[in-house]
Amino acid sequence: MNIKEVEELLHEFDQSSLREFAWNNGSDQLSFSKNDGHAAPAAAVANPVAVAAPVAPAASETAAPTEAVASANSSAEGEAVTSPLVGVAYLKPAPDKSEFVKVGDTVKKGQTLLIIEAMKVMNEIPAPADGVVTEIMVSPEDVVEYGQELVRIK
Incomplete structure (x- = not known):
């Protein structure tokens, strides 16, 4: 071509x-x-x-967000963790495992919040500080942009 x-x-x-x-x-x-x-x-x-x-989107891409995913228009408090790259967001380490974090979970600095896959490389997104997850702003397998807000921690 x-x-x-x-x-x-x-x-x-x-x-x-x-x-x-x-x-x-x-x-x-x-x-x-x-x-x-x-x-x-x-x-x-x-x-x-x-x-x-x-190719038609996979069923998981068109499925409704889970309860843990809050609305992007909500007024949750806290500091937003943004995406450092473009890729596909995964909230679980594997399909048969539980989520890295849920709304209300206490996290420690450096703890993995989610994974962003870019060019077949799985990039862990760590918590920038200790706190409580107040909002998860992406759904499983969402395509995220650079600078997009992913999670809010208070």
């Missing part, structure tokens, strides 16, 4: 009702996003060969 084909695909995506589009052939990837109004990389391309049809 050459740059002209990528530009045409980007134009088609821009005109479509899709919010996100991603393609990966193992060594090369291409992704577009219209979410959050933040400037997202338009494309990261290195010799892609073909473009696959968009």
Whole structure:
């Protein structure tokens, strides 16, 4: 795929009702996003060969947030812990394990609050200080942006 084909695909995506589009052939990837109004990389391309049809979101991505996840519009107190990178947020260390933290839990400085997966690397997000979790502002497997508020600690 050459740059002209990528530009045409980007134009088609821009005109479509899709919010996100991603393609990966193992060594090369291409992704577009219209979410959050933040400037997202338009494309990261290195010799892609073909473009696959968009994949429907997994059931866990469309599921309602758990009770532990508070509304983004709530007025919870405390200091917000923000995302240091773009990636997928995981609130559990594994699907069959319990959450790292829940609202009301007391945490110690350095304790893992959640994990953000970026480029197949699991990045633990530690508590910046001792305190109590007053709000969890992301749902399991949410795609988070750099600087997005994740958890509030009082």
